[in-house]
Amino acid sequence: MPYVQLFTGLRGVGTYYTDSSFQQTLAGTVGIDMQFGHFSRPYLDYTHINLAYSEDLISGDQSPFLFDRNVDQQQISAGILQQIYGPFRAGIQTSYNLDTGDPINLDFILEYSRRTYGLVLRFNSTQNSGFVGFRLSNFDYTGNPGPLEGGSRRVVGGVVQ
Template identity: 35%
Template sequence: VSLVLSPQLYPQRLWGSEQGLLDGIGLRADFRWRQPEANAQTSLFAELRGIVFQEFAQRLRAQVEHRITTGDGGEVAYTYAYRERFFSGRLGFQIVENRLGASYRSPTLRLGNTGLDLSYRIAADYIDALGQPDEIDTDPELALANTTDRIQLSRLQLGATLNRSFPLWSPPKTAADPPPRFSALPIEQGIWLSTGVSSSQSFYSNGRAQSYTAGSIGIDAVIGAFVADTFDYTNLRVTYSNGFLAGASPFLFDRITTREQLVLGFLQQLYGPLRVGAETTVDLQSGQQVDVVYRLGYDRRTYGFSLQYNPVRQSGALELRVEGLNWDPGQSSPQPTTGSRIQEP
């Protein structure tokens, strides 16, 4: 059992706020109770964003969840969330006032010798959130303008993803390959073609439904062993996806508004352990930038840190990494690493 209470500081709120200091401080609580004999964990998260008690209900966010790992490696979760925050692409951040539900997430299943990886998720929720009356229109500006009051509906959601990666090129490995210098494990170099099909089906208790099925194809390239002083690591990623959309959610937070999109990303060593990178997601139908993140990283074999900033979500992250020096060059098959594939904060 663990309980962590963390004072919070929100510097941006300290400037120009009518409530002054009380608007810029807060409190966060994280409670976890692990039950190894039942393969389960119960967790509670609560955050009070500003000590302004007349706005207590609007400033509090909380979630209680009970997760159980099943025998096949999947996971069952029972969740209640209050004022849950979702990033909805072109619709920006949306708040779900109340959500009570249960879900099952499968492990990644390898389908025989095909190289195909399948995963799926089933969820049932009771949701209290802002509504959206228009079933057809997917324009974000009109969707936000036509928002109704909060509505309460049940939702059954089914989702599945099928992926396969094809190696296109990899450099030959020799006994003279240098040991890791800036990464904990050797970098896995190569070029891969990634393909996938995903489907999401949502059914609501008022009779409406939202269906989205998409395919994706992309190239992921890692060039360089990250051992030389300059430009010895380059990670490039390009992914295109497009799909078929039918119907529209009665809620605003889970309405799909980006059907065709392109993801572009890179991560590049400049000098020594210093790497810079960026990743952007573009809606090709409108030409609008849906998401973007910038990254600055400093990596050593046993420690590192990265600084990330997302101007679209107006968020940032500082990540510190400490790990053991657990690579043995005498092993017959050391586990390689890709360094750090580009990730969101």
């Protein structure tokens, strides 16, 4: 179903370390999420686009560990996912540090998507890592299946009676 959605977010994190230091962050996000098409035609009938800006509003002490420091204080992220043919979609998702201009992530995405299941392959060229995912969905059946027919059967000595 086509839509355009504006969104905002607020995220706070506080981390205590054994050397008594405390890293705190409060970040705000604003963005837009859009979907065009119905994913019902054989090709090019679905496009998903996202764009977001995040900034640290409050940033306290730094972590004593270099790998754990909050270094991406202003970032922009964007992505597109496009139906190619049938259930196959391809896309890209990226984010950049606006303070340094360095890429944070760059994901290449290939999906096989059906209504009730899907397979996702992602490759992150920034971190040289990959992901394979399997999705199951729409298990929200709310009807009454009724009683099982035939009633119960007795088993005596491992033999159905």
